[in-house]
Amino acid sequence: MLSQFAYRKAGSVQEAIELSSRPGARILAGGSDLLGCLRDGVFSADRIVSISGLKELKGVAATAGGGMRIGALATLAEIAGHPRLRQAYPALAQAAAAAASPQLRNQGTIGGNLCQRPRCWYFRGDFPCARKGGDTCYAIAGENQLHCIFGGEGCYMVHPSDTAPALLALDAKVRIQGRKGARTIPLASFFVLPSVDPRRENALAPGELLTEILLDPPEPGARGLYRKVRERGAFDFALVGAAIVLAISEGTVKKARVALSGVAPVPWRSEEAEAALAGKKLDQQAIAAAAAAAVKDAEPLSGNGYKIPLVRGMVEDALSALAG
């Protein structure tokens, strides 16, 4: 059951920043993640600052340069159904469509999706884990079948977002606004590994707001997809997933981006898989090499060794679909 808190609806980005700079304040977009965390007592909030009325954070639109600007409040349903995104950025549209359930996609925003808290059952449950300021990660000796095979250190959760790997594979940038002004950074530097700080997932400081996402124009000959493996057909996070974006011309891969979900505490770019594809024809040999490269340096825990053949098979499956 929710504890008591004050509720404020921000009238402007500036007001949202002011209101949420105070300790104990939390930003509310669609609330599909935040309210669950509060109800389950994962963390508390004295003040909820709703940004849901901020028009300037809404909408999906083409930019003058031929790219796209996606407001942080664009819903997952909006993104999944957007004709231009579906056609030119299929990895993103598919990732948004693969998240959660229809109701949650209507309610959940892309900003919230990137900033949602981990789904690790120790973090969400009644365990004083490292991410909550405790001194241990319970997954190390415990039930770690859903945990990471890359990038773990002090915390072994996997980043829950489906759209994050897609945006990473699209080399997206995010715009952040705070008291000190605005900055635009590559999404790749937005996420924070536990070795840097196990208590937060991203670069946002208190009072900072993610306001929009920027996409470059698609490369010529670009194709992409998001492939998600899950334990049931809906209402389920990725067991593992792969966002792949390839630029192919004259039969050769000019540029490859492979980003994985369900394998690391951040959306995980596999430069090894990308290197195995670059300059190659997308044939069975290259596909097999890339799939093997994707898991080459994986370090499984006691219960998640299956993720190695699984990621390999999934990448193979996804690349085969792009080749077909």
Added chain:
Amino acid sequence: MNPKPWGDTAVVGKPVSRIDAYERLSGAAIYSLDVLLPDMLHAAILRCPHAHAIVKKVDASAALAMPGVRAVLTDADQEARIPWHPDAQGKPVSRLFDPHCRCEGEEVAAVAAETPQQAADALRRIRVEYETRPFVIEMEAAHRAGATQVHDGGNYVYPPGTGDTERGDVAKGFAEADVVLEETYRTSCEIHTTMEVHGSVAKWDGKRLTVWNTTQGVFDDQAALAAALKMPLSDVRVIGHYMGGGFGSKLNLGKYTVIAALFARKTGRPVKLFLSREETFLSVGNRPAHTMKLKAGVRKDGTLTALELNGIGTVGAYTDWTTVGYQVADLYLCPNVRVKELQVYTHAGQSRPFRAPGFPQCSWALEQMMDALAEKIGMDPVEFRLKNIAAVSQAEENKPYTSTGFAECLREGARVFGWRQARERKKGDGAWVRGAGMAGGMWGYAGGPPSTAIVRLYADGSVNLNIGASDLGTGTKTVMAMVVAEELGVPLDRIQIESADTATTQYTGASGGSKTVMVDSPAVRAAALEVKAALVQMAAGQLQAAASGLSLVNGEIVSADSPDKRVKVQDLKTLKEQQVVVGVGRRGPNPAGKVIRPFAAQFAEVEVNTRTGEMRVLRMAAAHDSGRVMNRLTYENQVFGGMTMGIGLAMTEQRILDRETGKMVNANWHDYKIPTMKDAPADMTCVAIDPHDHECDTTSTKGLGEPAMVPTAAAVANAFYHATGVRMTSAPITPAEAIAALSKRRKG
């Protein structure tokens, strides 16, 4: 004397929508969870967060001082020292708030406050000092010598050997076999997760207690409550009109009901106490995990020569039963059978009956074994099963079944599914491969008396039907109304139903064990027949005709000899004088010396991605012998729902306990995965095999709700094997399990 079995029926067997569909869909139906009474308090329970701990001290002073808080209960309150959890000898080993907590989620204290929020806030302010103790959560570990003890007497619920059975000469049977296979199978612990969470509303009027309870049986709860509170049955009223699912988890009286009653007495106000979704994962039961070592011998011609099962299961922290061997001993003809089962305690939530307790687990082992044997001897799995059909119940001293449609289920199911074509279809050469599998099954229980039903016919010919049974959401009320409509010719919309209230309806056992239709519909039929006979008697006087020549047709009593002699029910003089005709019906005994059992065969076609281990169930067909179909729609509801639940057992559901702390890590609806619509195939069909069993009871019905999920998981596993050539012996077959198994083969 029993009435004649029905021949052609006018209402029974037709597809009839729920008579309370509007109420349920519009929200007008008042479930116990919806009950709001003036001046009502809200209660909540503080639970032990440890797998094993002793409560040293509870300090509730801060909680009591919180705004809105009206009362706190702990083990320090004399009135709350109510014995609980009987052991195998029936001696209680615990109390309502026992300081010895043997699993996560045990009740430590409770609060009643003006609002649910205030109660929840107050819980957080109760300070408890725990002394944590070592725990054992793995049943194999609990069975090992020197294991941490759950109870002073050790970890065996019953002394090893209790209940073991043996017939024939098992060693000789194996010696005579051409093929002997042995395999260890495992199923996971499943949680019921009913749509309506567990809870009660309690209210006292002087010395009388009324409880609105979400329960499968109001009379069982009445008796248990009366015993717990040392009251006469006449002072305890339990009401359970609408119910949002039980699956076995609402057969036992819950502590929450007693706590609500204690608070209501203490504060003099009505008290509502419903559990959160998360609490229901810990403390209202489960289908326990099972490990089954099964050995089987068969001759080349398909004759089974021996079966031997060694099973181990855990009831959790308190006594229950978890045996699975029945089908091994009964389903297929086999002269030499040994069943040995161990039941152990662990520091985990107590098990409770869960839809066909023991049977889907056994089916997971037995039916995969049958599949493997068939392959070894080069026989079609359906043919192999057909070779071993039993006409008598080998588990029940070879008494004959009143009927068995098992062979018919296998044949008809195979035909409707297109078994041969599905088995011969190309498997596919890409990543996705297809396969088809099947399994047989049965349910090992039949209900019987007592049950009393009352039918009242009013002066205008409309009817009040009074039954004690709970409609768990399965359509019980609709089926019973159809029985009345069949006998009295009264349209369904002129039948009003009073059900599941200990003060106003008559005794029947709880709705469980797939017995409600077979127990209560004969009682309802008898009551309706009594009304019919009374009406005919009235008409005989009025028409000056012999009663034996009169019959009730479309609301009129008509003479067979002289059809001009007729009178409408509303025009019966005696009825006008009396204003009401009352018929009382009772369930008669089951036939002596015979065994009543439902049977089933189910078929599945699946697709497996050999790169990732993902599996999709493409289509399913079920053939069930559950006796007469009472309502085609509710029949299909049970079968399709049962198969969907079976998919959960096969593919998605498992309680996960943290090995380091003994705490459940997936006690919520995201991490504990029940199947969604996307996991159940759109293409599900079901055929009803009706053996016209006129011995089982007077409506020719056997059980359906539980057999509907017995063979499903095994059929899916067999289809997985057919698709991939890899045998998955542990349920559920998640992508993780599947890819681990498939990739082993890839390398090797």
